[in-house]
Amino acid sequence: MIAMHPAPHRPVVIFGTLRSASLARYCLTHDSPLQVAAFTVDAAFMAGNTHEGLPLVAFETLEQHYPPDSFQLLIPMGYQQINGVRRARYEDGKRRGYSFARYISSRASTWPDLVVGDNVLIYEHAIVQPFCRIGNNCIIRSGAHISHHCTVDDHAFVAAEVAMGGEGHVGEQAFVGVGAVLRDNLTIAPRTFIGAGTVVVRNTEADGAYVGNPARKLARTSLEVSS
DSSP states (O other): OEEOOOOOOOOEEEEOSSHHHHHHHHHHHHHSSOOEEEEEEOGGGOOSSEETTEEEEEGGGHHHHSOTTTOEEEOOOOOHHHHHHHHHHHHHHHHTTOOBOOEEOTTSBOOTTOEEOSSOEEOTTOEEOTTOEEOTTOEEOTTOEEOTTOEEOTTOEEOTTOEEOTTOEEOTTOEEOTTOEEOTTOEEOTTOEEOTTOEEOSOOOTTEEEETTTTEEEEEEHHHHHO
16 A cells, blocks of 8 residues: 555556446546546456447456556456455456556545555545555445544445444455444454445454344355355
C-alpha cells in the first residue's frame, strides 16, 4: 500500500464484461483523467472481439495486445467465491508485470492521510475517515461509512451503505454486504461473509458466513454462500 496519489495516466484495460466492468468504465470516463483502452476476459468467456465499442481480448494473451509497460489493469469484479476470483486475476496480472489503476470518486469523502493500495475502487458518497488504511484489490461501494482508525485488508469488498464503527478491521478477502452494521473495535476475520443488513456485535471466525440481527453464524461456509 502507498499513500493516496493519482495513478500514472497510462491507458487502462478493464477485466470483465459484466455490469461491474461497465460501471467502472463509466466512472473512469466521467470522473477521472484515465482513458479506457480495452476490455479483457478469460478466453473461455470471449463473445466476439469488441465490448461497448472497445476492443475485447483474451486475458491469457493480453501482453500481445496491451503490454504492461504501456498499459495498466483494473479488475472491478464482485465477490464471487468470497472475492477469490478477483484475487486470482489480480495476482496473475501482478506476476505478469502489470501495474493497476485505482478509482476514488470525486464525490467520496476522504482525508489526506488515507493510505490505499492499487486496484481499489471507492465509489460516490463513501466516507473514509482519518487514520484509515485500505489494502490492495479492494472495493468500497457507494455510501459505505469507514470510520476512523479502520483497516480494510487486501482483496476485501465493502458493499453499499455499510456502517463500520471506529477502530474496526475487515480481514483479507472478507465480504461485508449491503447495509450491514459493524460495531466499533470489531475484527471481521479473513474470508468472512457478512450478509446484507446483518448487525455484527462480536468478532467473526475465518471462513464463516453470518446473517441476522444480531449476527448468527450459518452452517455453510463463506465460500459456499458466495459461489
